[in-house]
Amino acid sequence: MPVTLIELAGPMLVVAALAAALLRRRPRGVRTGAAILAAALVAAPFGSASAAMYFLGTFGPLSAATLIIAGKYLYAALANAEKQRWPSNTMLICLVVIGAAFYPLTFGLTSFDPYEFGYRGVAVPLLILALVLVGWGFRAADILWWILIAALLYVSDAYGNRNLWDYLIVPFDPIFAVGALAAGMPRRLLRRVNAGPDQDPTDFENASPPAGQTGLR
């Protein structure tokens, strides 16, 4: 069974976001062109396989969390919405907590394997319902988008995979979240020390987008 378009879209989106981010000081037209070109190159075959096929063969399809992170980054880069570049701290913390609890157990540290719950039952749906409540309560719209996309991909069997975990999270996500939280911490502390209580530079769910822009929140 060849890869589906939706599986292919994951690596294309990530590479487009990276290309646009690398050129974020260039004019918008250049950034947009670079993003489109990068996405096309990922899907174009070189020899017997494309870069997307290498990516999918090595890492598999991307989770909804990665799609949200890359999508948000791409949107911010293309729309000059620099402040909306990062996911909310709430989403980052959720990714770190889930990753820290989930992956070590799947690795054989104990006889208990939480990955089994992704195939059937209410455990993982209850977890994502809790995430919906967290997203709603903490005004983290990106969490709501994350869950919505994961649910739609799972229900539509977009990856031909019946394990709900794989639509929700991949190991990239908690690793990225740890890095993003760590990167934001010194700036956050400095700002608090220098200016007292202020806007958290990575807490963009409460940030106002620039005039005329309504980003993916």
Add this chain to the structure above:
Amino acid sequence: MRRHVLAVTAAVATLLTGFVSVRSPEWPTAFGAPEPAAACTGKSVFEVAPAHDARPLFAHAVSAVMLRDGRLRAVWYQGARELSPDVRIWTATFDGMRWSEARPVIGPAEATAGSGRFVGKVGNPLIFRNSRGELVLLFASLGKIGGWSGVSLKATHSRDEGETWSAPRQLTTAAIFNMATNVRGPAVPADGGGFTLVPTYHEFGKNFPELVLLDDDDRVVGKRRIGISHMGLQPFILVTDRRHALAFMRARDGYTLLSRTADAGDSWTAPVQTSEANSDVPVVVTRIGQELLMITSRFDQAASRWALVFAVSRDGITWRDLALRPFGSGPQDVVKYPWLLAGADGLYHVLFSVVYGRGGSQLMHARFSRDWIADQDGVPCQ
């Protein structure tokens, strides 16, 4: 307001997800009926002949299935060496007299083109018949770099007894980049049809055996961990009745491991060591009367060569060696990876590799009757 609408939409999608999740296939409540043991034929037979001489190439990890016309179809991987990019999955049939010419079934290029995911190397194949009557071939696939820890599984099926095969499909079996799941032991049908239980094992960091539930569309719909103690791998599942089975595992160093299930593989006892020494080699086991027959391999000190080992047990824990059959020409030639099945001819067929120290390997084919086991002071003919 927009946040509330989004939250409600996400909650509805979550409820839909829960609905789909609880309606996903349940773990089977029973195994399919175990294959009947071969009966005594009145003639003690033990014959060994090469099935395929790959030298100077390396052929290994043979798996086989009975075809509808009584022939036996074997599959294995073959190339310059293990994990070499030129390794492909090969097949041949045995008609009761001789083996057909071996031919390749699939290699990295075909696996890449068919699955849409890059495959740099292929490895262990496993062949079985699903409840639709199609042959299913699972095989290990890997990227360009790295060893077995990067392995994942692909599945292809055949509606013409293995003459042609469908485009392979990726199986998702592991949480971390779908890595480190490999196969060796034979698959077990689930009761009622539609599903097959495939013994697998985790090969990254800590080894442990698992059981994957596969539907007839080659989709993984469930998974159970057999046990993490003693780091067993390459589980061989022996079904003893509808709900009970034994899992025997290869051990890195020490003794063959045993775990039991009483609920069709839904849960397993912690693996324990049996009395049968294991030098990091897989085992195969079948029931003969009230006893178990194990075939494995180890270095025979007396013959100073590697040997195929036949052993019997009543409880699966305490084993008694019946016979050791040495192969190769010296201590560097290693015997391993037996595959056992009962043939239409009333004989047991064992396929295994002899890996030569000078390079290359040979697939061997041993045939023996139930009477031969009795003659070795094994389970008497009734």
